[in-house]
Amino acid sequence: MSDKKYYHTLDEYAYFGNDLGAVYSKEKTVFKVWAPSASAVELKIYATGDSSVCTSSHSMTMLENGVWSITLDGDRKNTYYTYLVTVGGVSRETADIYAKAAGVNGNKSMVVDLESTNPTGWENDKHIFCNAPTDAIVWEIHVRDFSISKVSGVSEKNKGKFLAFTESGTTLDNKGKIAT
Numbered sequence: 001m002s003d004k005k006y007y008h009t010l011d012e013y014a015y016f017g018n019d020l021g022a023v024y025s026k027e028k029t030v031f032k033v034w035a036p037s038a039s040a041v042e043l044k045i046y047a048t049g050d051s052s053v054c055t056s057s058h059s060m061t062m063l064e065n066g067v068w069s070i071t072l073d074g075d076r077k078n079t080y081y082t083y084l085v086t087v088g089g090v091s092r093e094t095a096d097i098y099a100k101a102a103g104v105n106g107n108k109s110m111v112v113d114l115e116s117t118n119p120t121g122w123e124n125d126k127h128i129f130c131n132a133p134t135d136a137i138v139w140e141i142h143v144r145d146f147s148i149s150k151v152s153g154v155s156e157k158n159k160g161k162f163l164a165f166t167e168s169g170t171t172l173d174n175k176g177k178i179a180t
Contacts, residue, residue, distance in 0.1 A: 010036060013066040020067070021098030022081070022111045029076040029111050033096060035085055036066025042084040043070050044093065049080050049103020049110060057084075077116070080108040153180045 013036035023030045031043050041060040047053070060068040060083075068083075080103050084093050095102060099109035130136045147154045147164030153171045158164040172178040 015065040015067055017067070021096055021100060022076075022109065024077060024111050024113050026075045026077075028071050028073050029079070030069065030071045031060070031081070031096075032063075032067055032069045033060075033083055033085075033098065034065070034067050035083075035087075037087050038062075038066075038068065038085050039089075040084075040086040040091075041068040043072075044082045044084055046080040046082070046103075046108055049108050050105075051080070051108075076111045077113045079111045081111065082108055 013034075015034050017032075019030070020032050020034055023032070033041060035041055041062075043058045043060055044054045045056045045058075047055050058070050058072070060070045063069050082093050082095055084091055095106055096109035100114060101110040101112035102108065103110055143162055143165065144160045146152065147158065148160040151173045152159070152164070153174050154164040154167055158167060170180045172180055
C-alpha cells in the first residue's frame with residue numbers, strides 16, 4: 001500500500017518543463033534540477049572538471065513540482081558544478097543528469113554555451129530526408145577491423161587507428177580501382 005501512495009504522490013510532482021539543467025546566458029545562468037524527494041539541494045561550484053576543491057556553494061530553492069532552482073548572475077560559461085542532494089537525512093554529491101556538458105569522467109557538470117561550440121557553417125546545415133525509410137543506407141563499421149585489413153589501402157602507421165579514416169586516396173589492395 002505504501003508503494004502506491006508513494007508513486008501517486010510522485011506523480012503529483014511531475015514536471016514537464018524543458019528548462020532543467022544549466023540554462024546559460026552571458027548575463028546569468030539558471031540552474032534547475034527535479035528532485036521532489038529532496039529536503040535540500042545545494043549547488044557546488046568548481047574551478048575545473050577534475051577538481052576536488054569546491055570554490056563556492058549555494059543553497060537552492062524548491063519551486064513547484066519538486067524543481068529546485070538558483071540563478072547566478074554573470075557569465076558562468078565553462079563553470080563546473082555538482083549538486084549536493086539531501087534525501088532522508090543523507091546527502092550525496094552528484095553531477096547534473098540534465099547537463100549538456102561534463103568534466104573529467106562525467107563527475108562534474110559544465111555550463112556550456114552551445115552556440116559557441118558550433119562549427120563554421122553550422123547554421124546552414126540541413127538534415128537529409130529520405131522519401132521512405134527503406135531508401136536510407138546505414139553503415140556500421142568497426143574502426144580497427146576495417147582499417148587493419150591487409151587490403152584496406154591504409155598506411156601501416158595508421159592501421160587500426162582512427163587516423164586511418166583521415167587518409168585520402170586509399171584503395172582496395174592499393175590497386176587504385178576501388179576506393180576504401
